[in-house]
Amino acid sequence: MSSTSHDAAMLSDSSAATAAKLALLIGCRTVSRPDRDAEDREEFTRHVELMRELYPHIAGAVEQHTVGITGQLWHWRGASDARPVVLMAHQDVVPVESAGDWEHPPFAGTIADGRVHGRGALDDKGDLACILEAADSLAATGFVPATDVYFFFGDCEETAGETAKHAVDFLTARGVRPWLVLDEGGAVAHQAFPGVNAPVGVIGVSEKGILDLLLEAEDAGGHASAPPAFGAVQRIARAITRLQRKPFPANVHPVTEEMFKRLGSTAPRPVRAALKLVARPGRLAGEVLARVGAEPAAMVRTTVAATELQGSDGTNVLARRAAVILNIRISVTESVASAIAGVRRRVADRKIRHTILSATEPSPISPVDCEQFAFLEACMGRSHPEALAVPYIMMAATDARFFAAISEHVYRFAPLGMDKAQRGSIHGTNESVAIMELGKGVAFYQHLLRSL
Numbered sequence: 001m002s003s004t005s006h007d008a009a010m011l012s013d014s015s016a017a018t019a020a021k022l023a024l025l026i027g028c029r030t031v032s033r034p035d036r037d038a039e040d041r042e043e044f045t046r047h048v049e050l051m052r053e054l055y056p057h058i059a060g061a062v063e064q065h066t067v068g069i070t071g072q073l074w075h076w077r078g079a080s081d082a083r084p085v086v087l088m089a090h091q092d093v094v095p096v097e098s099a100g101d102w103e104h105p106p107f108a109g110t111i112a113d114g115r116v117h118g119r120g121a122l123d124d125k126g127d128l129a130c131i132l133e134a135a136d137s138l139a140a141t142g143f144v145p146a147t148d149v150y151f152f153f154g155d156c157e158e159t160a161g162e163t164a165k166h167a168v169d170f171l172t173a174r175g176v177r178p179w180l181v182l183d184e185g186g187a188v189a190h191q192a193f194p195g196v197n198a199p200v201g202v203i204g205v206s207e208k209g210i211l212d213l214l215l216e217a218e219d220a221g222g223h224a225s226a227p228p229a230f231g232a233v234q235r236i237a238r239a240i241t242r243l244q245r246k247p248f249p250a251n252v253h254p255v256t257e258e259m260f261k262r263l264g265s266t267a268p269r270p271v272r273a274a275l276k277l278v279a280r281p282g283r284l285a286g287e288v289l290a291r292v293g294a295e296p297a298a299m300v301r302t303t304v305a306a307t308e309l310q311g312s313d314g315t316n317v318l319a320r321r322a323a324v325i326l327n328i329r330i331s332v333t334e335s336v337a338s339a340i341a342g343v344r345r346r347v348a349d350r351k352i353r354h355t356i357l358s359a360t361e362p363s364p365i366s367p368v369d370c371e372q373f374a375f376l377e378a379c380m381g382r383s384h385p386e387a388l389a390v391p392y393i394m395m396a397a398t399d400a401r402f403f404a405a406i407s408e409h410v411y412r413f414a415p416l417g418m419d420k421a422q423r424g425s426i427h428g429t430n431e432s433v434a435i436m437e438l439g440k441g442v443a444f445y446q447h448l449l450r451s452l
Helices: 003-026 041-054 056-061 125-139 163-173 232-245 254-266 269-278 283-290 294-300 336-347 371-383 420-425 435-450
Strands: 063-067 071-076 080-090 115-117 147-154 180-189 200-207 209-218 303-310 321-330 353-360 388-394 410-418 432-434
Touching (some): 003 041, 003 115, 041 056, 041 125, 056 071, 063 163, 071 163, 080 125, 125 147, 125 435, 200 254, 200 371, 209 232, 209 336, 232 303, 232 321, 232 336, 254 269, 254 388, 283 294, 321 336, 371 388, 420 432
Parallel strands (some): 080 147, 180 410, 200 388
Antiparallel strands (some): 115 432, 200 410, 209 353, 303 321
16 A cells, blocks of 8 residues: 555544544533523533543543532643644534534434534544544553643633633643643635635634623603613614724734735735735725725724613613613734724714723734744645644634733634534534544644644
């Protein structure tokens, strides 16, 4: 058998094994809730037990610690503790709104059409299964990593819970300063950038901050048959309109500039010219990008989304109180304080009360021109040689943000290929992962662990 044929056979074997185990993990309904008492604790406990059962070699090779309620922090001792590494994924998933809209039952872990179907297949049990399969296969041979490896599998990432913070506190108490932290976030994206045909491995080097801000207005209320010209509901509606009409300024950050430069290096000539145009720091290129669409706009500015509206609880009753919750994703060029000040300026209404419900600053930016980023590029070269590695700033939030307190090199990337439709299935319907992509993910992590 040729070397190429042998590699293909190995990839196929690991793909099938990982798919079968992932299907079982999906069967655990580990739906996290803001109120943790509302979670099905038996399902979370079953998930942890299943991880140990499905991956016995690595489970037997590590020191296991429970953090939070059912979060897992596993320590695989290496030949040295000089440059420890943290590999992360999360066990919990978001709820399923309407199971009837799914092609396959969301918690059945169905394997069909070359894919594993179910909630968590991409976010984030597929990545978790790849990490454990890679480590388990190596541990089965007696392999010992060159340096300490910590596996962290959180149980409340989807609800922005604090299990990850507990894991960081645990590592801090032991004096662990990771050389590299790798969590979910980016992926090998197909059809992600107009005109760029090659798949792009987007590696998150930071993530936007998050601010949930409550805006409230009060009025006398009364009967709806005699509405005032301007009541509490109208005041809140005007605030939302003002925020929409005057968005936060757009700016191309140096990380975004580097992303477009790398994309332009392999793009067709006409596309290359357009990318060169926007790969410039500052406001002008930012405003151009912001006009292209919602996703490019989110890359270059602080965004404000009105998510929950509250008003009267009767169809014929004027609201004595109206409110809206704003979910604000804060650009790395801003802060929680500047975002709040920006909202106040735009709303310009002293009769509206502003209350912070939760707030997280943008994450520190991990470097691109460094050994760790190059290391991840090399690992991607083994699993997805056709992909171009680019840095980017994540618009969503991950558990990785807590680890910036103990490491300067925190990155967000799951080595799984997915097209636009598959990316759209995350937190949506018909979430699934290609079985062959699972094999590639295992290859990524095997190369990473062997190359430390």
